[in-house]
Structures are given as C-alpha cells and as structure tokens.
Amino acid sequence: MNVVNRGFLGRRDPERVELPPGQYLTRDFPVLQAGPTPSVPLDQWRFTVRAETGAEWAWTWPQLLALPRERPTVDIHCVTRWSKLATTWEGVSLDTLFAEVETVADYALVRSHGGYTTNLPLADLLDGQAWIAFGYDGEELAPAHGGPARLLVPHLYFWKSAKWVSGIDLHHDDEPGFWESLGYHEYGDPWREQRYTDD
Amino acid sequence: MTEPAVRVRWLVGTVHSVRSETATARSIVLDVPGWPGHLAGQHVDLRLTAPDGYQAVRSYSLAAPADGQRVELTVQLIEDGEVSPYLVDVVLPTEQVELRGPVGGWFSWDPDRPGPVLLVAGGSGIVPLMAMVRARAAAASTAPFTLVYSVRGPAQRYYAEELDRVDGLDLRMVHTREAGPNGRPPGRIGPADLDVALGARVYVCGPTGFVDAAIALLLAAGHDAADIRSERFGGQP
Known part of the structure; x- marks a missing residue:
C-alpha cells in the first residue's frame, strides 16, 4: 500500500549534499548515551587490547599522547538519523596501536568505562579507518562526547564509535555489544541503512 | 536485559484521534494492524511521504503502553522542524502514516518489576x-x-x-x-x-x-x- 501524506512537503536540503539514506543534516552535535557520563581520571586511564590468546597490550595516557597523531576530517552518521559533515578530530590511528599486537582474530569487542560495549570486525578498525580520538574541533574532547578518549570509526553508524573507550577484546567469533543485543544491527553500515537487526 | 523486539517491516497506521496537549504539542492515537506490541519507554520510527515521493523519517517516543494494535504518540512542534509541523498542525483522523518499531529496549520499564x-x-x-x-x-x-x-x-x-x-x-x-x-x-x-x-x-x-x-x-x-x-x-x- 502506498501512503501519501498530502500537506506534507518536506524540507529538501538546499545544499543537495549526498547523505546516506534516511539521514538528515545537523550542525549541532547531539549527545546520545544510555546513562550517566563516567568520569575517567587521566592518571588511571588505560587503553588495553586483549588478544584471543590472552596476551595484553596496554597504553597509559602519556604513552598514548606520545604516539604519532593524525587529524582526520570525517562525516559522522548517527542511527537516530542525524549526520554531521566534515567533523575534525585528533587522535592516534588504530594502525599505530595494532602495529604491536599479534592476533589472528577476526572480531573486536570494544569496551568502555561505564560498561558500554560494541562489536565490529577487526578489519574495520584497521587500514586508516579508525582512531582513538582525544581532540575534537581543535579542543580537548569533552566528556559528553566521550572524553578523555573515544573510538572514532566514522564509516559505521556512530554508536560503534564508543565513548570513554577503555579497550578492545579480540575474538574469533562475533559477539554482540550493548546496542547490538538490543535490536540494532551487527555491522551498521549507514550507506546500506543497516539500522536494526534484520535490515 | 530485554530481548530484541525490533520489527523492520513498515506498517500503515490510521489516525484514530488527535488531542492537543499544549499550544505546541499534540497526542496522536493510531490504529496499526500488525503492531507487535512494545514496552513502555520504547519508540517508533514514523515515515511521511510527500505527493512527489519524497520521504522523511523521525523517531518518536510511544506515550502509552501497548493496547492491541492501538499506538499513541505525543509530538512537540519544533519551529523549524521538517516532520513535526505536519504531525502537530496538519494530520487529521482517518489519514495514514507509516510506522515501524518498536525501537529501543534499554530505556524501558516492564510492569513485572516490583521495585520503586x-x-x-x-x-x-x-x-x-x-x-x-x-x-x-x-x-x-x-x-x-x-x-x-x-x-x-x-x-x-x-x-x-x-x-x-x-x-x-x-x-x-x-x-x-x-x-x-x-x-x-x-x-x-x-x-x-x-x-x-x-x-x-x-x-x-x-x-x-x-x-x-x-x-x-x-x-x-x-x-x-x-x-x-x-x-x-x-x-x-
């Protein structure tokens, strides 16, 4: 059945920017999270990668900041339908961190302070596609947006870019994270509009 | 944690009644055949289609618990919004919109929980x-x-x-x-x-x-x- 809403005209984007299907442009930076903002003291901050073998690699805050930095400018797409274009970040590429890590695992489960998790294939974190970001728009990353540091993996819906990131567990099998257990898509490609489990 | 309850099929809802809550907010009661039910706190995606085929989708919180195929939303007018002006000022009973859901499951309350x-x-x-x-x-x-x-x-x-x-x-x-x-x-x-x-x-x-x-x-x-x-x-x- 075709529903037509007479009297609904819609507001076409005058700039005709190409967005993923079902997204609209925002200039705001909406904040979405499931609970309180955790506070993470920098002297206790660690980023830990745990391989499928049990081996661990960990970085303290000063060790992270001592690594080579990148300044990606990327578009971000939230599953709640806003997209924000040309956002500027500062952080360390996951390629830099994973240069030390020995693994043959295919999947990553990302962990955050506060208990949040999200899953994605390890391949999506490598090859210049993902960063541990601690700067946004020329400033320190604000706690509301995931500071001191968050994952940035902008080619997937933004719930995959875990705020307050604390580490990554590597697994042979894909294990659903927080939203992925609540009906959201395992992979979450905005250009294929993979919002919910069976999309 | 609740089981995933997301339904991905778009359903046609027919506006049963509307009720003004404030000068800028309106509750809309819809009959949605095939609605799978929901928990209090979940939301729904609502899709409008303009006569030329242009579509826009927004999420709205459900304002009432599941009641068979009846679903209630309350929409606040956003002055420069794209979808809310139609829902608050235009749509009338017997008109149709498309819905899918429920969406979410973390921000929800189950009446079986006895605690405060x-x-x-x-x-x-x-x-x-x-x-x-x-x-x-x-x-x-x-x-x-x-x-x-x-x-x-x-x-x-x-x-x-x-x-x-x-x-x-x-x-x-x-x-x-x-x-x-x-x-x-x-x-x-x-x-x-x-x-x-x-x-x-x-x-x-x-x-x-x-x-x-x-x-x-x-x-x-x-x-x-x-x-x-x-x-x-x-x-x-």
Whole structure:
C-alpha cells in the first residue's frame, strides 16, 4: 500500500549534499548515551587490547599522547538519523596501536568505562579507518562526547564509535555489544541503512 | 536485559484521534494492524511521504503502553522542524502514516518489576515516562512511582488532568519560570525535588542540559550510576 501524506512537503536540503539514506543534516552535535557520563581520571586511564590468546597490550595516557597523531576530517552518521559533515578530530590511528599486537582474530569487542560495549570486525578498525580520538574541533574532547578518549570509526553508524573507550577484546567469533543485543544491527553500515537487526 | 523486539517491516497506521496537549504539542492515537506490541519507554520510527515521493523519517517516543494494535504518540512542534509541523498542525483522523518499531529496549520499564521507580522528565521528555506511568496503571502494578516533571509553567504541562488523577503516583511538578498551584517557588530542579530513597530505578528524559543537571544531582545524592537510565535530545557544542 502506498501512503501519501498530502500537506506534507518536506524540507529538501538546499545544499543537495549526498547523505546516506534516511539521514538528515545537523550542525549541532547531539549527545546520545544510555546513562550517566563516567568520569575517567587521566592518571588511571588505560587503553588495553586483549588478544584471543590472552596476551595484553596496554597504553597509559602519556604513552598514548606520545604516539604519532593524525587529524582526520570525517562525516559522522548517527542511527537516530542525524549526520554531521566534515567533523575534525585528533587522535592516534588504530594502525599505530595494532602495529604491536599479534592476533589472528577476526572480531573486536570494544569496551568502555561505564560498561558500554560494541562489536565490529577487526578489519574495520584497521587500514586508516579508525582512531582513538582525544581532540575534537581543535579542543580537548569533552566528556559528553566521550572524553578523555573515544573510538572514532566514522564509516559505521556512530554508536560503534564508543565513548570513554577503555579497550578492545579480540575474538574469533562475533559477539554482540550493548546496542547490538538490543535490536540494532551487527555491522551498521549507514550507506546500506543497516539500522536494526534484520535490515 | 530485554530481548530484541525490533520489527523492520513498515506498517500503515490510521489516525484514530488527535488531542492537543499544549499550544505546541499534540497526542496522536493510531490504529496499526500488525503492531507487535512494545514496552513502555520504547519508540517508533514514523515515515511521511510527500505527493512527489519524497520521504522523511523521525523517531518518536510511544506515550502509552501497548493496547492491541492501538499506538499513541505525543509530538512537540519544533519551529523549524521538517516532520513535526505536519504531525502537530496538519494530520487529521482517518489519514495514514507509516510506522515501524518498536525501537529501543534499554530505556524501558516492564510492569513485572516490583521495585520503586523515579521518573525525571524535562519538557517533552515526559512522553516515554508517561508511557511508564500508564503501563503501571494498566497492569495494576503497586511499584512505588515518583514522577518529577519540569516545565516552564503550567501551560507547558502535557497530560495535565490525567496526571493529577493517577492513583498512587507521587507527582512533583517543577515549574522553572512561572509558579504553579503546588506552592513551590519557580526555579530549576534541585535536590529536594529528587529526594527519594536510594535504590530506585531511575529514568531521566529531556534536553541534554536538563538530563546532565538531573544526573549530577542524583549521583551527588548517592544514587548508583548503574541504576540511572537516560534518554536525551538536542546538542552540546
């Protein structure tokens, strides 16, 4: 059945920017999270990668900041339908961190302070596609947006870019994270509009 | 944690009735054949199609618990919005819109939970919390419920008459600008408004600044972060 809403005209984007299907442009930076903002003291901050073998690699805050930095400018797409274009970040590429890590695992489960998790294939974190970001728009990353540091993996819906990131567990099998257990898509490609489990 | 309950098929809903809540907000009751049911607190994706085929989708909180194929939303007009002006000012009974859902499952309350609940609403953040209040009544639950509801003044209250009549609900209106009938001086939400026994499951919904302020007060009062679930709208630079 075709529903037509007479009297609904819609507001076409005058700039005709190409967005993923079902997204609209925002200039705001909406904040979405499931609970309180955790506070993470920098002297206790660690980023830990745990391989499928049990081996661990960990970085303290000063060790992270001592690594080579990148300044990606990327578009971000939230599953709640806003997209924000040309956002500027500062952080360390996951390629830099994973240069030390020995693994043959295919999947990553990302962990955050506060208990949040999200899953994605390890391949999506490598090859210049993902960063541990601690700067946004020329400033320190604000706690509301995931500071001191968050994952940035902008080619997937933004719930995959875990705020307050604390580490990554590597697994042979894909294990659903927080939203992925609540009906959201395992992979979450905005250009294929993979919002919910069976999309 | 609840099982995933997302349905991906678009369903056609027919507007059964509309009701003005305030000068800029309207409740819309729809009949949606095939609706799979939902938990209080979940939302729905709503799709409009213009005569030339252009479509826009937005998410709205469900304002009432599942009642067969009947679904209720409350929509706040956003002045420069794309979809809300149509829903608040244009759509009428017998017209159709497309829906899919329910969506979400974290910010939800199950009437089988017997424990105390604190609901904290800022402005139109009342909508999913009203679904919880109504679900409690519909299930004849005796879970202790406190609702702290912050609005600018009495004219901004949604569900005003109904809320005054809910049995066993500890309703605490917070009027930030204009005093209401309860004698509380106008002002922002404060520790006294949120004073309940620790251990309650807490749901906070509203604009980002309101949610952050309420959560800060709750944590300062000793509530466990793990007991607090939030849903927010709007941005922060």
